Amino acid sequence: MSAVKRLQRELHQLWSALRATPWVTAAPLDADTAAGLLEWHCDVLLGDAPQARRLHVVLRFPDAYPAQPPRVHLHTPFPHPNVLPDGTVCLSVLEAG
Structure with a gap:
């Protein structure tokens, strides 16, 4: 199955699941194009209003997804041992191989 077909299927599953989690939103850049689906x-809201903090995360899926993991980049500064200074998220599950 191609990465695009897999992501289309996962998108529909995700949107169903996100109805129950209003503190998380996720969507492809453009659901109508192959490049946009990759x-x-x-956005993830941490904490309660009015002090809630929004974390913006970008996932870039390779053409070989799911055989290769996505690259995950945190665009909101967030000090964490698994987040590099440039926002790259480092987890063993995100390593190819």
């Missing part, structure tokens, strides 16, 4: 933007 880049997703997600």
Whole structure:
């Protein structure tokens, strides 16, 4: 199955699941194009209003997805041992191989 077909299927599953989680939003850059499906933007709200903090995350899926993992980049500064200074998220599950 191609990465685009897999991501289309996962997009529909995700949208169903996100109805129950209003503190998370996620969508491809453009659900109508193959290139747009390979880049997703997600927002996660941490904490309660009015002090809630929004984390913006970008996932870039390779053409070989799911055999190769996406690259995950945090665009909101967030100090964490698994987040590099440039926002790259480092987890063993995100390593190819």
